[in-house]
Amino acid sequence: xxxxxxxxxxxxxxxxxxxxxxxxxxxxxxxxxxxxxxxxxxxxxxxxxxxxxxxxxxxxxxxxxxxxxxxxxxxxxxxxxxxxxxxxxxxxxxxxxxxxxxxxxxxxxxxxxxxxxxxxxxxxxxxxxxxxxxxxxxxxxxxxxxxxxxxxxxxxxxxxxxxxxxxxxxxxxxxxxxxxxxxxxxxxxxxxxxxxxxxxxxxxxxxxxxxxxxxxxxxxxxxxxxxxxxxxxxxxxxxxxxxxxxxxxxxxxxxxxxxxxxxxxxxxxxxxxxxxxxxxxxxxxxxxxxxxxxxxxxxxxxxxxxxxxxxxxxxxxxx
Amino acid sequence: xxxxxxxxxxxxxxxxxxxxxxxxxxxxxxxxxxxxxxxxxxxxxxxxxxxxxxxxxxxxxxxxxxxxxxxxxxxxxxxxxxxxxxxxxxxxxxxxxxxxxxxxxxxxxxxxxxxxxxxxxxxxxxxxxxxxxxxxxxxxxxxxxxxxxxxxxxxxxxxxxxxxxxxxxxxxxxxxxxxxxxxxxxxxxxxxxxxxxxxxxxxxxxxxxxxxxxxxxxxxxxxxxxxxxxxxxxxxxxxxxxxxxxxxxxxxxxxxxxxxxxxxxxxxxxxx
Numbered sequence: 001x002x003x004x005x006x007x008x009x010x011x012x013x014x015x016x017x018x019x020x021x022x023x024x025x026x027x028x029x030x031x032x033x034x035x036x037x038x039x040x041x042x043x044x045x046x047x048x049x050x051x052x053x054x055x056x057x058x059x060x061x062x063x064x065x066x067x068x069x070x071x072x073x074x075x076x077x078x079x080x081x082x083x084x085x086x087x088x089x090x091x092x093x094x095x096x097x098x099x100x101x102x103x104x105x106x107x108x109x110x111x112x113x114x115x116x117x118x119x120x121x122x123x124x125x126x127x128x129x130x131x132x133x134x135x136x137x138x139x140x141x142x143x144x145x146x147x148x149x150x151x152x153x154x155x156x157x158x159x160x161x162x163x164x165x166x167x168x169x170x171x172x173x174x175x176x177x178x179x180x181x182x183x184x185x186x187x188x189x190x191x192x193x194x195x196x197x198x199x200x201x202x203x204x205x206x207x208x209x210x211x212x213x214x215x216x217x218x219x220x221x222x223x224x225x226x227x228x229x230x231x232x233x234x235x236x237x238x239x240x241x242x243x244x245x246x247x248x249x250x251x252x253x254x255x256x257x258x259x260x261x262x263x264x265x266x267x268x269x270x271x272x273x274x275x276x277x278x279x280x281x282x283x284x285x286x287x288x289x290x291x292x293x294x295x296x297x298x299x300x301x302x303x304x305x306x307x308x309x310x311x312x313x314x315x316x317x318x319x
Numbered sequence: 320x321x322x323x324x325x326x327x328x329x330x331x332x333x334x335x336x337x338x339x340x341x342x343x344x345x346x347x348x349x350x351x352x353x354x355x356x357x358x359x360x361x362x363x364x365x366x367x368x369x370x371x372x373x374x375x376x377x378x379x380x381x382x383x384x385x386x387x388x389x390x391x392x393x394x395x396x397x398x399x400x401x402x403x404x405x406x407x408x409x410x411x412x413x414x415x416x417x418x419x420x421x422x423x424x425x426x427x428x429x430x431x432x433x434x435x436x437x438x439x440x441x442x443x444x445x446x447x448x449x450x451x452x453x454x455x456x457x458x459x460x461x462x463x464x465x466x467x468x469x470x471x472x473x474x475x476x477x478x479x480x481x482x483x484x485x486x487x488x489x490x491x492x493x494x495x496x497x498x499x500x501x502x503x504x505x506x507x508x509x510x511x512x513x514x515x516x517x518x519x520x521x522x523x524x525x526x527x528x529x530x531x532x533x534x535x536x537x538x539x540x541x542x543x544x545x546x547x548x549x550x551x552x553x554x555x556x557x558x559x560x561x562x563x564x565x566x567x568x569x570x571x572x573x574x575x576x577x578x579x580x581x582x583x584x585x586x587x588x589x590x591x
Contacts, residue, residue, distance in 0.1 A: 022428050030440050145568040147520045148528045150561035153543065157550050157558060256433040260524055264547075274436075275528050278443040286443040294432045301431075 005316060006308050023294045023311030024076070029068050031283050040226035072287070081084035081288040084277070091288045095273065099292065102262070102269035106254050109192035113254075114247055117197050118280055121204030121243075122236070125212065127228055137205075140198035148257050152191045152264035160187060169266050188265045195257045196250040203250075211235045241308040252297045259293075323577070330573025337386060337567050344387040350377040354481025378542075378556055382563060385537035392453055392532070393518035394501070399457030400518075401511060409495045411465070412472035423469070426462045434459040435524065442530050452531060456521055460514055467510055471503045478502075505579060512575025516568045523564060539564055 063071075075082060081091035120140075125132040143151060159165050166186045211217065212235050220230045236243075259271030266272070270289060275283035310316065323331070328362070340347055371378055411419040438455050445451050475481060481498050489497075519539075525531030526540030534541065539560035546557040 019428065019431050023431050026428060026432065026437075027440055030437070031444050086406060141569075142565065145516075146561055146565045147524050147527075147540075149524060149540075150543065150558070150564065153547060153550055153557050154561055157555060163549055232574075252433070256435045259435060259439075260528070263528060274439060275530070278439045279529055281443055282571075286440055290436055290440040291433070293436045297433055298431055 005309060009264065009306050012302060012305050012309065016298055020295055020298050023298065024073060024291055025069065027287055027290045027294065028072060031067075031287055032065055032068065035163075076288075082284040084282050084285045088130050091285055095270065095288065095292070098268060098270050098273050101139070101267065102258055103268060104181075105188055105192070105262075105267065106251075106258055108182065108185065109189050109196070109254060110251055112189065113193040113196050113200065113214065113250075117200035117247075117250075118204055118243065120197075120201045121208060122231055124201070124205050125208045125231055125235075128209070136201065136216060140201055143194045144198040148191060148260045149264050151194050152261055153189060154187075154189055155194075156264075159190070166190075185267070188261045188267055190288045191261050191264070192254060192257055195261075196254055199253070200246055200250040203246040205240075207239045210242070211239045214238070241311040244307045244311065245304045248300050248307070252300040255293055255296050255300070256291050325375065326573050327577035330570040330577065333566055333570035334574055337570075338390065340383050340392040341387040347383055350380040377428070378402060381537045381542055382539070382559060385542050385560070386538050386563065388449075388536055388538040389519060389522055389540070392449060392522050392538070393515055395453045396456035396460060396518045396522070397511060397515045399453060400460035400464050401507070403457065404461035405468040405500075405503075405507060406495070407461070407489055408465040409472045409499050410491075412462050412467050412476050413491060413494055419469075422465070427464050429459070429462045430466075432467075434521070438521075438525065439528075439530065442525075447530060448531060449532070452522065452525070456518055460518065460521075464507075464514065466509065468503060468507060471506055472499050475499050475502050509575045509579035512571045512578075516571055518568060519564060523560070528568030570591075 042104065072082070079092055081095065083089060084091055084094065116290045120136050124136045127133050146154075167184060208231065212231075217230060217234055220234045225233075258269065259274060261267070262271035263275055270292065274286065274289040274293070277289070407422055411422040415420060437459055441455050442451075445455070476499065481494060484494055484498050522531050522538065523540030523543075526538050527544050532538040532541055534545075542560045543557045546554070549556050550558075
């Protein structure tokens with residue numbers, strides 16, 4: 001007999017793949033079947049009918065949409081994302097480097113933000129309704145209320161221009177050492193951390209507070225354990241599933257934050273690539289970027305679900 | 320009539336001031352929206368209270384005109400997302416069965432792609448005009464409203480008075496608008512405040528990326544974009560919209576909190 005947990009995980013992964021497939025249809029439909037004419041928008045209003053017809057034939061716009069979708073999808077599955085309309089480059093190679101840069105940035109932001117959010121969440125539960133809790137929630141509320149790009153410019157204004165601690169533009173190139181690279185991306189990392197820290201800390205706090213209401217926490221209190229031991233040993237392990245969920249949701253949010261932050265700091269990553277090509281109306285690049293972002297987002301959500309299934313002892317040790 | 324708590328009062332005053340400035344922009348703004356009246360990036364002075372922008376337009380006027388665009392677009396998108404999301408959400412809850420399945424799964428699918436990415440994908444093929452922006456933002460945001468209103472309505476549809484209305488032979492429209500809507504209003508209104516703020520942040524982000532409100536029209540995200548080069552020279556013009564957006568966000572939140580507390584306490588819910 002198959003272990004029920006394996007069955008659950010397999011089901012969840014299958015659902016994720018189905019969702020990704022459906023998302024690819026949505027992205028395709030969004031760019032191909034909407035009332036805008038792609039050829040028209042590339043060539044502009046002054047295009048002659050002949051050049052429009054030529055471009056349509058070249059893009060395969062005369063095929064029925066279903067055929068075009070399957071051509072596109074089979075290309076994507078073989079790692080062929082097509083060529084960019086604006087400069088004729090192969091999208092997969094252009095994207096590869098940028099995806100690496102983006103993941104590098106997101107990775108360091110996550111490495112700092114996740115432990116910080118959990119520790120701050122623990123502190124505010126420990127001192128709940130006293131000044132440390134109020135201070136932390138006040139500051140995080142402020143960072144949530146301002147969009148990322150403004151946090152970015154506020155940080156540039158004070159940290160890069162007034163104090164001159166960090167570079168205001170995150171330029172990276174080949175041959176940089178890890179240290180130089182980290183120094184170059186310090187500003188975007190700070191901004192991304194601030195962008196996700198608020199939500200992550202607040203949701204962690206709520207998840208642990210929820211567990212703190214249970215009877216076994218009261219028992220631990222009555223046993224005379226210290227507040228921190230109760231929170232770290234008794235409450236936290238039972239709050240792992242919700243906390244992991246929170247962390248994953250916010251990492252997924254990081255994927256979106258990255259788009260804006262990369263533009264602010266002129267960082268050569270996926271977000272900048274996407275925004276540039278939306279402005280140029282370069283549909284194949286936009287589709288490819290949209291698909292990659294959707295895949296990362298769905299993947300992280302899937303991972304969150306799988307981890308919370310694995311973290312549930314009732315599922316791990318079935319009767 | 321209870322007294323209005325201080326926090327809510329502050330929220331009301333600020334929210335009122337921003338909406339007032341937006342509505343009466345033509346009479347309040349000292350200069351025209353695209354009028355060049357001085358040198359670039361003049362400091363704060365008695366003629367230009369917030370200085371001038373990158374090509375010498377009065378920044379205070381730009382902020383007031385920009386607030387008008389930002390608040391108008393955000394409000395229109397919020398209204399659209401609420402009418403669409405709540406009617407579909409209530410319908411899904413009342414009808415149940417395959418209608419519910421189709422609507423809910425479609426919403427799940429739409430929410431599986433981050434809304435900024437969806438908006439960018441759509442805006443890459445659509446002309447970037449105000450109606451298109453409002454439609455895109457409203458439809459993308461209606462998925463969140465759908466989830467909330469469906470969840471609220473599912474609890475209400477099992478109430479005896481809805482059953483009674485059904486037995487009376489009332490139609491679907493009556494049940495949705497006369498039985499469910501009044502009882503679902505308080506969480507929806509509180510959510511509306513949050514969604515409005517989200518819409519303000521969203522349109523500002525799109526304009527900042529150059530894919531929202533197009534120049535010469537002003538809006539808060541666009542003002543940041545136009546003045547961002549000044550930052551490296553220590554000119555804070557681009558930070559003024561940050562202040563405006565943050566204060567608007569906080570004050571609307573305070574008002575929404577107060578409304579939620581007030582309306583739910585009438586039903587013996589949370590005190591306040």
